[in-house]
Amino acid sequence: MHSIYIMKLGGIIRMNKRKRSKAAAWLLAVAFMLGSAIPAWAAEPTAPGIVKTDMQIATDLGVLQGDGSGVTAAYLAKTTTRMQAAILFLRLKGLEAVASAFGGTDNFSDAGTVSDGNKAILAYLKANPQLGWTGTGSGKFEPAAQVTAQQYYKVLLEALGYKQDADFTYDQTLNYARGLGLSQAAGAGSLRNAHVAAATVEALKARMKSGGKTLLDSLAGQKVIDAAKAAAAQYASIRIATDAALGSYLVDEAGKTLYMFMKDTPGISTCKDQCAVNWPVYYAENIQIPADLNAADFKTIVRDDGKKQTTYQGWPLYYYAKDGKAGDTLGQGVNQVWMVMNHSGVTIASLEGLGSYIADSKGMALYLYTKDSANLSVCKGNCEVNWPIFYTEHLPVMGQLKSTDFATITREDGTKQTTYQGWPLYYYVKxxxxxxxxxxxxxxxxxxxxxxxxxxxxxxxxPKTYSIEIAKFAFSVQELTVEAGSTITFTNNDPVMHNAVSDLLKEDGTPFFETKLLGKGESESVTIDKPGVYTYYCLPHKANMKATIIVK
Structure with missing residues (x-):
């Protein structure tokens, strides 16, 4: 991990006044020259008809309904539970209303942990094992357990009419889904609601196993989704593809690569005549984009031949005539002026008085937490609600940011988080x-x-040596941060016996540390080598005696 200069408001002066004046004069001169070079026919770029994210479309259709506050940023950042996935499955099968009204009383043993409305849904699932929601064993459903990408793609495949073991095995789920063009959230591991929105909207456009209709058409026909809303959701999609050498770049809904022309200028296409034959323009009136893209980055220009063309961040978008199939990038580097239209999930933003800082592709600020350590996040629970984690697969391949400074960690809950020079990255909910x-x-x-x-x-x-006293049925330090390899000595001062047992378990199922039961005046030391967050407790008094050791 590296130390990073942490910016304080007003702490950096980027230019002195003289330099700012010279820079301003230079920029004005350049602006004048560029302005005089713009042809008379070039109109100001305009917004396309409609640009919506997957989340917005899923919300409009009623597929994604959020929690009590609706589909908010906080809701999208939450992990998706088995209960939520089951409800979405029923919604996509047109069975949610039937399940909600089910009157059966036989239920999973842990149904008491959910609301009355959800109890009916669980009872319906138990009464209909052919739907595939048979629980997790021992009569339990585990409604609050997190859902993985593999589990949710199984839900989507079955909503499309495919059956596990008949059409695909569980181990083949993700590859089978990719073969049908379903992959938007395949790399996410444990899912958050934003991933579910992207994967669900992608599945709505897929055709049912029976052929002909898409899932969206099928649900509209069953009146599960309003037909007018379904018709309005038929947007052209722009997606993000990823390549080890090229980084992340834009493609259309069929996977055909979109390019930029280095001789263009923002808002102006200079590709004409034979050039336009070799490099057909891309245009869509209404566009659907993933959450990683920013609707404000897409505009429409009118070319001098009267045709419309879509732009991204000002750059006109093109196909390459020799790209024959999805995934082809034969236009990359042609004459050193044609490039795939790169996209990065991170960018550099700037604010007067603050200077430059790292932001996501929409300009939302990203933060580090100084209590974290190298590739380890200690922000959990309410902390994570206020500071949602940031994750992107789309790293920069050009410009000031280096892809080598970014990496991915897997958090304790199985979800992924992007790091910068080892620091886990977060949003701020406010x-x-x-x-x-x-x-x-x-x-x-x-x-x-x-x-x-x-x-x-x-x-x-x-490594250092630390002491924790046990007195009055409490550990003297509720949260202790230590260096890896440090030794912690527990001393019992109570007349009753206590010990210290790690909640975190080794691969063999035993605690990372466990002292013997200590009588009054007795001590025992433990050494912890592995970085992590170790909650621990006193075994005889587990309900009341708990504390945490953070190892960096």
Missing amino acids: DTKPGEVKGQDVGKVWYVIDPTAAAKPVVKAE
């Missing part, structure tokens, strides 16, 4: 639009990141 940095300096532990600062290796901290 930032509602690009340019807001309300999380800056919160609690003196949350900061945006300066991407221009030099990174220096952190000297590894030496």
